[in-house]
Amino acid sequence: MPWILILIFIIMPAIEIGVFVWIGGQIGAGWVVALIILSAVLGSLLARQQGMETWRRAQRAMAERRMPSEEIVDGICIFIGSVFLIAPGFVTDAFGLLLLLPITRRPFKKLIKKWLAFIIAKRTFFFRRF
Template identity: 50%
Template sequence: MRYLFFLIIVVPAIEIGLFILSGKLIGVFPTICLIIFTGILGAYLAKKQGIETLRRLQEDLRSGRMPGEAITDGVCILSGGIFLITPGFITDILGLLLLMPATRKWFKPLLYRIFRKWMRRKTVILR
């Protein structure tokens, strides 16, 4: 809840400022093309990485291993795809970082901490 103000007010305001700046620097049409390109790229990368992660998840389940790593990758890929489809330069950078396997590993410890916190608070119901 404490980050809600930041996410709803501050990030969109910064994104709008960057759109205006980009429009002035490279022009309106190239800025619009860049926004559309990153949305298409995001959808493609999310689909490609998502299918690969789904295969890994199925393989883990078939071999009797816990699919924790694949599930965490799936959360990162889903989030990255959503960020890339959302118009904005900051969200695009974050989305790309979440979709690329080399940089995704930076976000996994944060996700693990969030999951542990939810479990300690008993806000996650495991059935």
Template identity: 45%
Template sequence: MFRALFLLFIIVPIIEIALLIQLSEVIGGVATIALIIVTAILGAKLVKQQGVGAMREAQVQMAQGQMPAKQMFTGICVIIAGVLLLTPGIVTDVFGFLLLTPAVRNKMAATFASQAQVRISQGMGQSTFSAEFHSHQQHQHSERREEHTTIEGEYERKE
């Protein structure tokens, strides 16, 4: 994991710098800088708009007693998109704008949900002995916890 992140932090800036140099040769240095500024401003505006919308939807769902999982995922995607859009570069802007697209987010959410279901179902494939053993251990642990969690006494506040 560390190696992948390290490579990501090395390779992505190199690609970004190379693309910005090539772009500046085609459209000019001032136009390239203006493009970077415009995408950052536009991205910040979209991030704010979609972030506030996701927060409102999450509050509505929580008020109805529902878990706002989709809105939480949307919020995470919007935060990541904001970081990507504020980072100068072409590749990061493309990925940032993709994360702000609801169709892309919905596809990602469906993919993550199906992977989570596969992992959960694979975890359920334990043998009966193993499941009973873990259940017995948890029961013993909870009994021990109940013995030691009650403290009796009197409380008096002195000011």
């Protein structure tokens, strides 16, 4: 677990700063700021649209008296993708977009399903303290 925190709080910001500097050198600082704002706005609109569609599919599944398991995993992906898109940075935006688009979401859904199955098999529903 500590290696994930190192990745999140040290390595990712360093990568994002490097990408900011490189792209800023290519197109200028003003355009970089505009792209960051534009990606956050468009990402939030896409997340809202995908979230509402997933919500409708979940309601339809429950109306058909079946468990909306696919929709729950889609919702997890959409939530994580939304967080990535709102966070400033081009690398996180790319990951966020991959999680929001239904076509590119499939591999991530498989990973999340495996992770959830592992947690359920171990009966560790709560995260351990570190």
